[in-house]
Amino acid sequence: xxxxxxLFSLFFVFHTFAQETQFLDELxxxxxxxxASDELMGRDTGSEGIELxxxxxxxxxxxxxxxxxxxxYRDSFMVKNKHAYNIVAVVEGTDKDLKDELVMVGAHYDHxxxxxxKVDGDSIVNGANDNAVSVVAVMKLAxxxxxxxxxxxxxxxxxxxxxxxxxxxxHLAKRMKEENQNLHSVFNVEMIGVPMENVDYMAYxxxxxxxxxxxxxxxxAEENVLGFFQTSEDMQLFKRSDNYPFYEKxxxxxxxxxxxxxxxxxxxxxxxxxxxxMDIQHMNQLISNFALGIEGIAxxxxxxxxxxx
Numbered sequence: 001x002x003x004x005x006x007l008f009s010l011f012f013v014f015h016t017f018a019q020e021t022q023f024l025d026e027l028x029x030x031x032x033x034x035x036a037s038d039e040l041m042g043r044d045t046g047s048e049g050i051e052l053x054x055x056x057x058x059x060x061x062x063x064x065x066x067x068x069x070x071x072x073y074r075d076s077f078m079v080k081n082k083h084a085y086n087i088v089a090v091v092e093g094t095d096k097d098l099k100d101e102l103v104m105v106g107a108h109y110d111h112x113x114x115x116x117x118k119v120d121g122d123s124i125v126n127g128a129n130d131n132a133v134s135v136v137a138v139m140k141l142a143x144x145x146x147x148x149x150x151x152x153x154x155x156x157x158x159x160x161x162x163x164x165x166x167x168x169x170x171h172l173a174k175r176m177k178e179e180n181q182n183l184h185s186v187f188n189v190e191m192i193g194v195p196m197e198n199v200d201y202m203a204y205x206x207x208x209x210x211x212x213x214x215x216x217x218x219x220x221a222e223e224n225v226l227g228f229f230q231t232s233e234d235m236q237l238f239k240r241s242d243n244y245p246f247y248e249k250x251x252x253x254x255x256x257x258x259x260x261x262x263x264x265x266x267x268x269x270x271x272x273x274x275x276x277x278m279d280i281q282h283m284n285q286l287i288s289n290f291a292l293g294i295e296g297i298a299x300x301x302x303x304x305x306x307x308x309x
Contacts, residue, residue, distance in 0.1 A: 028287070029280050031060075031136045035109070036128035036275040043127060044113025045161040046082030053109055054085050057139070057158060061089045064143045069155060077171040079161050086168045087158040089142060093298070095151035101184040103298045104155045104254075105141055106169070107134035108162030108190075108242055112269060122271040129265055129273055131162075134189035137287050144291050150298035152184055159242050169242035177249040185213060185297060185305055186254035188243040192286055193278035194265045201227025202286055203259045207238030211253035211307045213297070220296020225289045231262060253305055259286070 034040075034056065041049035058073045066089045075086040087109070093099030111127030126132070135158060142156045159168030176183060192203060205214050205226040214226040237256065238244065247254035259282075260268070267273040297305055 028136055028140065028283055029275075031139060032128065032132055032278060032280075033275045035132040035135055036126040036273075038124050038126065040126070042113035042125045043109065043111040045079055045084050045110045045164060045167075047113060049113070050110055050160060053135075054087060054160075057087045057109065057135070060139055061087075061142060061156070064146050066091055066142045066146045066156065075172055075175065077161075077168070079164060079167055084160040084168065086160055086172050087156075088172065089156045091142065091145045091149050091154045091156075093151050093153040094149050098151045098302070099153050100182050101152045102155045102182060103150075103152045103184050103294065104157055104186040104188075104246065105138055105294060106155075106157035106159065106186065106188050106242060107131055107138050108159040108168065109135045110160045110163055110168070112163050115271060119271040125269060125271055125273065126275070127273055128275045128278055129191050129193035129260065130268065131190060132275070133193035133278055133283060134191065137189050137192060137283070137290065140287050141291055141294065145294075145298075148295075150295055152298040154294070154298055162242055166242055166245055170245045173245035173249040176246075183246060183250045183252055185252055186243050186246045187213075187290075187294060187297070188241055188254070188256040189290075190241055190256050190258045191260035191265075192258065192283060194259060195279060195282045196259050196261050196264060199227060199229075200224060202289060203227070203257045204229030204232055204261075206232050206241065206243065206256040206258070207247075208255065209233075209308065210238070210247075211255070211305070213253040213255055213305055216296055216300055216305050217293035220299075221289050221292040223289055223292075225286075225293055226257060229261065232258075251307070253307060257290075 043050040069088040069090040145154045161167035201224045241256040243254040243256045
């Protein structure tokens with residue numbers, strides 16, 4: 001009888017886990033297919049499409065009780081006489097001595113809009129892998145930390161005008177530096193929709209040798225999540241994403257995580273960069289590991305995460 005009860009309990013646990021995993025997958029798919037839909041017209045900075053994306057993100061943060069970092073969720077700036085908005089939200093930390101330190105988790109939510117070069121009649125560049133997948137990751141992480149706040153405060157930043165030269169992150173880094181914000185570290189997410197192959201880690205971290213961030217992160221995740229990718233160093237990707245303005249202004253560990261290796265996905269800045277080609281199961285597992293690693297960063301000891309000499 002005890003054996004039957006044990007087997008039933010085991011079945012219940014596995015069944016519940018499978019249901020929860022499927023539920024997570026469905027939520028990822030829902031957000032991804034909206035953000036990379038034709039309705040948003042490629043999310044070009046200053047467009048009606050990116051305004052719809054901004055409203056969607058604000059509604060999501062509000063629903064999950066992730067508060068605005070400023071008076072509203074919008075950090076406003078101008079680009080070529082057009083209004084642009086970073087979306088900035090925060091989960092306050094629980095430790096009185098550490099909560100003033102900000103652990104940043106970000107991604108850009110803009111893309112390039114509509115192209116003159118149609119492919120099979122399609123001219124809308126929906127940017128599923130670049131970078132709707134990463135926006136979804138930030139959304140899911142914000143919900144997780146709102147429900148499980150760590151010692152440090154976690155800042156969730158979604159940038160506009162990345163495709164125009166990192167303009168959104170440059171604006172926010174400058175603003176935060178002028179405000180004397182206490183930035184602890186930066187985890188920027190780029191193009192994580194398809195897995196890497198033939199590597200012993202899940203995603204590469206740009207500028208990984210600059211700090212011990214990956215070591216602390218992987219130890220907390222109990223997985224080799226973040227690794228070194230030689231092509232990233234050869235192409236100086238550390239300087240080419242939204243982590244870099246914060247590194248320049250604050251001199252703290254500031255990195256970008258990515259799984260696009262220039263071989264595993266052919267639709268970069270292409271009308272066929274569609275949600276249907278993204279690997280939802282891979283994304284779900286990766287985001288789960290991100291949560292564990294970021295939790296380790298946000299709960300780490302004073303000065304444990306640091307730049308390398």
